[in-house]
Amino acid sequence: MIMRDKEEVGVEVQPILINGTWVAAKAVGSFSATNPSTGERGAVSFPVSTWSDCERALTHSAEAAKQLRNISPAMIAAFLERYAERIEERASELVDIAHQETGLPVSPRLREVELVRTVTQLRQGASAAREGTWQRAVIDTKAGIRSHFAPMGPVVVFGPNNFPFAFNAISGGDFVAAIAAGNPIIAKSHPLHPGTTQLMAQCALDALEASGLPPGTVQMLYHVENPTGLRLVADERVGATSFTGSRSGGLRLKEAAERAGRPIYLEMSSLNPVVILPGALAERGQQMAQELADSALAAAGQFCTSPNLVFVIGADAAKNFAADLKHIYASREPSVLLSSGGLKGLEDSVHALIAAGATVVTGGEAKSGAGCRFQNTLLQVSGEDFMAAGSSLQMEAFGNSTMLVTMNDVAQLCSAIESLEGNLTGCIYSSASGGDDELYVPVAEALCFKVGRLLNDKMPTGVALSPAMNHGGPYPSTGHPGFTAVGIPASLSRFAALHCYDNVRAGRLPAALRDEAPNPSMWRCVDGTYKQGAV
């Protein structure tokens, strides 16, 4: 919960990170974190910044962007690697405070999973920067034309509430991608975990000081009011913005940035449909109920790829599956949600889904007692009702709620899929024996064009750090279906502009485009052939 008092400007608040220094914010108010497990409000106050703080950050970020053009990728890589080490050195403190601020379990979630993912991303970003293949260098020796992707300038990163490390604006995937591509960043931290962000920023600053990079390379504001955020993303000094969060917030930022001609990358919402074909359901229904519950209830379902929507064919088959799920959902203790605001949002969404025609199999209400918890919730609806309800049954309920839709046949299923908005992921479970192979074809064809990642026999949570990953998808799951937020080096492309050199004298070319290779690992496309080494 964010406590904010405009009158509170006099209150002693924590400083913000501007140009390599912790400085007093020009605050319009303050807030503190609340432990969602206990309801206890933190003692430390953090500032809600005014435009004046943004202006300072932008000035130094623009300076840093210029300086970074002449700094070697190896220095940027060394910074990212030192930052990863620093996070490991302070891992216990980070895990402790993140646990307090988010209610996420210390182990394995924060310590063994998310922190490890975070330092892995930093190190992958370092390798990508050092190697340079991400620049997609193309060399046409005959025409004398050479091109590659180069930094765009200051990147504003808005972090989400649900990953205090791995998607944190100052340590997560977007941060890594923007920095590895050679840009400075201005992090707008999520107000639910300011203490975690502060500690991360300390680690970043330590690494930055050791790196020799410009001090404006990494800056951080804890929070801004909406109009200030809208002005920030539209500022002409901004190269690009990335945002992970709610659809309503994302769409407001999108409009402001795009009106000013500034690129913005958004990850906004996704139902992540799962289709279980009849053969699979008959063959291993109980096992799949287990898998689905593990995926949908983990972290109280607060993942961007959490499966919100499950399609099965046939009312009879669905009956057993629903019963299995009901048993698991009802018997498992729900995890703590990230905030009372999140609890309220989940409650409202579930009630809206019920009002739109879904029936409650189990759960459906907030859980009494300490902490922000919602009953593990399973809703069910018929294919007819789902189709008739239109978008009102396609609302994302962000949390531990799943809707089971019982379709009559594969034709109805395909129609339902075609009616879906764009999603990050879509899964199809089919019989191991091949019995569903015929049904699979039309279902996959329909689903494939509605999602960024199509899975077989596997739940969508757990977004592997693979160069082949796509954590993106058609609108409105993201703002553009050609970009991914996870998967290095592809995620770096979002923060780069295509630069072309035509007849430019050899000694004046950037290192990545000279005849000699900038390093032995970089792949370049030379006269139609991909190769490492010299032209």
Add this chain to the structure above:
Amino acid sequence: MIMRDKEEVGVEVQPILINGTWVAAKAVGSFSATNPSTGERGAVSFPVSTWSDCERALTHSAEAAKQLRNISPAMIAAFLERYAERIEERASELVDIAHQETGLPVSPRLREVELVRTVTQLRQGASAAREGTWQRAVIDTKAGIRSHFAPMGPVVVFGPNNFPFAFNAISGGDFVAAIAAGNPIIAKSHPLHPGTTQLMAQCALDALEASGLPPGTVQMLYHVENPTGLRLVADERVGATSFTGSRSGGLRLKEAAERAGRPIYLEMSSLNPVVILPGALAERGQQMAQELADSALAAAGQFCTSPNLVFVIGADAAKNFAADLKHIYASREPSVLLSSGGLKGLEDSVHALIAAGATVVTGGEAKSGAGCRFQNTLLQVSGEDFMAAGSSLQMEAFGNSTMLVTMNDVAQLCSAIESLEGNLTGCIYSSASGGDDELYVPVAEALCFKVGRLLNDKMPTGVALSPAMNHGGPYPSTGHPGFTAVGIPASLSRFAALHCYDNVRAGRLPAALRDEAPNPSMWRCVDGTYKQGAV
């Protein structure tokens, strides 16, 4: 000139191309072409389509998009190649009518240059489709994750006035890129050359019929009113839109498309600054005056990359250069402009630049006599006045007008460059002896981040069909600096979405992602290594 009468709906107008058939338009009015050399209005009337025509086109385009998913790239390639042949077979007719409608010279411009460029683009698109490297396939065998770029769905192409073949909505670079990437297109032709477009569409239809592709793959409307165009680009069936034309038109379409979450690629305006450093000016001033005039006056300066703005350092040096240019500009017969509307626009822009502080060295007025011609115009302004005027001296005068800016020193020059909006190109001429090498560094650094393509010792017109080309640039020259409209295969990326397959069974993968290579030429990134052939 477009003559349009809303009352004229009863007039007999040419049919539009919908789903493989020439059908009567539901027209809201009609227009005909005018020969800009003679002022003669064409006898044939073309329809201004209502929404009902767009609706038909969208329905069939959406069907075609589905069918195209299961059609081999080789069939698409064969269509593009057959289309190129058909254009060659009808070359004389095409050149004749384009000459009548645009006033562009038959030879070499239309016959030897633009028509050849057009069929080359079609054939390059065919090769790219067949080979598949454009899909940027990434295969992670250990994680079982594979991704590539796949078609987005119906693409709406708005063609510009200045290239009746090579950027025509139904035959130009955007058409080729969208089709080669596997999408159907809806061409919105430019109303200044409807007869040329009709003939191109006939060639396309002949090739389409021979190809076996869905009849909705290529459709064409001659013209729509603004509100209809805005509705078209925002339609949920549209995968993406591309537009080449004026900034005002582009920005209106941008807003409509982006509000609906539909990707749009725009090429809108560019001054294409040319910097001539002192050593180069001293060394070969006369030669450069010749080069500049050749580039800036060709086709009456109606190229997207025409150099509108030239910077030199030092008033004395500028004096000789201006005199040389004045002599050439005044003695060369101006080419015919594309339309009386274009003439009016150029006249207004030049007068606005003069009002904003530029002085006329030569020209500045429309030319009397037959045809739409404007005097070859050279304007001049001091560095101080240029800086003081801000954006009012940075207006694009689309046509045969050039502004020479005399800077005091390199610091002032760099400030001026930093004040520029985004451009497609920027050129730096420097001494062959190396005398400008020190000055070059800060100038190139400033210019490089304001343009999509940086040139040395070469004018920006003549956009080579190279895989390393970037015909794009920072806003507002385009809508996003990461995409190029020229350069195959990169230009295909605009019309593709990233598709990822996670744990998908081998037999269900698209051909491009299977272990066996879909063809021996396709490059794929397999476990970090770029290779051709099987995984």
